[in-house]
Amino acid sequence: MTGNLAAATTNSDPLVNTLVFGLFVVITLFVVYRVSSRSKSTTDYYxxxxxxxxxxxxxxxxxDFLSAASFLGIAGAIAIHGYDGFLYSIGFLVAWLVDLLLIAELIRNTGRFTMGDVLSYRMRKRRVRAASATSTLVISFFYMLAQMAGAGGLIALLLNVHGGFGQALVIGGVGLVMVLYVLVGGMKGTTWVQIIKATILILCAVLMTVFLFGKFGFSFSNLLSAATEKSPMGDKLLEPGGLYGANDTSKLDFVSLAVALVLGAAALPHVLMRFYTVPNSREARRSVVWATACMFVFYLCTLVIGFGAAALVGADEIKSAPGGENSAAPLLALHIGGTLLLGIISxxxxxxxxxxxxxxxxxxxxSFAHDVYANIFKKGKAAPADEVRVARLTAVAIGVLAIVGGILANGQNIAFLVALAFAVAASANLSTLLYSLFWKRFNTAGTLWGIYGGLGACLLLVFFSPVVSGSPDSIFSAVDFHWFPLKNPGLVSIPFSFLCGYLGTVLSKDKADPRKHAEMEVRSLTGIGS
Structure with missing residues (x-):
């Protein structure tokens, strides 16, 4: 098996791989520069x-939604764990259908740029905007950890870089290019990068799926049979319990994961913010239809790609490769299309x-520039050019934090890390969004209790969970200070945030403004004034 791994990594040409990736970066940076607006207005930039x-x-x-977790993490989870790995695909897709179809348009009609606009609509604006900005920054950081960890694992395979220092340098390079996208193009440039990336990603997934079907006689049963024959799990690869069925704790962890995935999508700030890039409610609804169709096709392809990797690559080779589980899709590309396809897929x-x-x-x-700088520090009187300048400086600072976090999280399964981000999002934001939209009595105290209570509980439970310490795949595996048994805290922290929002409302002497609630209700349902 060591010989197979050596062949897999040495037969790939780092120069070809680097040229393919470099070509993509140059093309997208050129597109970002060409479409970027020279205007300094906040509407253009945000x-x-x-x-x-x-x-x-x-x-x-x-x-935006099909992150590295969807392509690398889920394919690896299916290849190694089978049925339980596909649960990530189901969770992400159901999350989109359940949450965003229900409340995305309401949030888009109510806000202007950020989630803080929605939450502060009928509350004391400065305190609520501060809380909203805090949760947005924390959620974005957790989500970035997954992407940067994926970068480290992928470059380890792509350039055959095994050392931690070399992977850290590459993660730093990814962070630098990312900051350039934001500084040069703003939301317009970033959106075009997303369009190009989504088109190529779905096209590659479909082509790999068609190839795999062809290789196994266009029979999914033949593909599954080949996967079970090569997998150490055998027929159990197709049964529940490969990842979450070892004991009662792991079963409970699966329930917690499912809750976090299904409820977290509606509270992801970077997904919700994208609805502000369309001119009206009708186009927002069309956005959901198109996004749903794209994701449905892609997640069906991940099922075939994951089991294809199990059948053609094998669990042992995937686990032994640089990047571990996250290397399943690139290794499959190497096996079916050689160095060139590996370079393209990478x-x-x-x-x-x-x-x-x-x-x-x-x-x-x-969120920092609009909610904190413009509306808290400057009390809504910041010049647009100054606000955009602060946003660009903040992007640089966030890029540095993402690089450091990505280095620490390197090696973790990125689908799992994204699930943690979903749990943080649902814990911090979902209760307050729903209460704000649908509960007339909800007030500022309830908003603050819901955000800080849910966010604090989630972070506390993650810190004292096996994610951070106490198991071989923990971030700090050499120490053990965990006492919370679940890897995903959503089952506890999400209901706790709803409880905090409710108690904060009923126990405070703050009175909600019924006129503001009625105004917000009309605006959210009709889009008038948005």
């Missing part, structure tokens, strides 16, 4: 002037990482 069509924004939305995966991290960066920087 929302691309609301000039995109529903079809364009829908493809970009799918690009470039697509890098494009995925760069585009998603750029979207996260512009969201986090916009």
């Amino acid at each position: 929302a691309a002037g609301s000039a995109f069509t529903g079809r364009q924004n829908g493809i970009a939305l799918s690009g 470039a697509v995966a890098f494009a995925t990482i760069l585009a998603v991290v750029a979207g996260l960066t512009i969201t986090a920087s916009a």
Whole structure:
């Protein structure tokens, strides 16, 4: 098996791989520069002037949602764990259908640039905007960890870089390119990168799927049979329990994961912010339709790619490769198409990482500049040019933090890390968004209790969970200070945030403004005034 791994890594040509990736970066940077607006207005920088069509924004939305976790993490999880790995695909798709179809348009009609606009609509604006910015920054950081960890694992395979220092340098390079996308292009440039990336990603996934079907006589049963024959799990690869069925704790962890995935999508700031790039509610609805179609096709392809990797590459080779589980899709590309296909698939995966991290960066920087700088420090009187300048400086700072976090998280399964980001998003934001839209009595105290209570509980449970310490795949595997048994805290932290929001409302003496609630209700349902 060591010989197989050596052949897999040495037969790939680092020069070819680097040229393919470098070509993509040059082309996309040129596109970003060409489409970037010279205007210094906040509408152009944050929302691309609301000039995109529903079809364009829908493809970009799918690009934002189809992160490195979707391409690298899920394929690896299916190849190694089988049925349980595909649960990530189901969770991500159901999350989109359940959450965004229900509340995305309402949020788009109510806000202007950020989630803080929605939450502060009928509350004390400065305190709520500060809380919203805090949650946005934390959620964006967790999501970035997954993307940067994917970059480290992918470059280890792509350039045959095994050392931690070399992978750290590459993660730093990815962070630098990502910051350039944001600084040069703003939301308009970032959106076009997402459109290009989503198109290429879905096309590559479909072509790999068609090839795999052809190789196994266009029979999915033949493909599954080959996967079970090569997998150490045998027939159990197709049964529940490969990843979450070892004991009662792991089963409970699966329930917690499912809750976080299904409820987290509606609270992801970088996904919600993209709805502000279309001019009206009709185009927002078209965005959801296009994004749903793109993601449905892609997640069906991940099922075939994952089991194809199990059948043609094998679990042992995937686990032994640089990047571990995250190397399943690139290794499959190497096996079926040689060095050139490996370079193309790796470039697509890098494009995925760069585009998603750029979207996260512009969201986090916009939240700080718009919610904190413009509306808290400057009390709503900041000049647009100054606000955009602060957003760009914030993007640089966020890029540095993402690089450091990515180095620490390198080696973790990125689908799992994204699931953690979903849990943080649902814990911090979902309760307050729903209460704000649908509960007339909800007030400022409830908003603050819901955001800080859910966010604090989630972070506390993650810190004292096996994610951070106490297991061989922990971030700090050499120490053990965990006491919370679940790897995903969503099952506890999400209900706790709803409880905090409720108690904060009923126990405070703050009175909600019924006129503001009625105004917000009309605006969210009709789009009048948005």
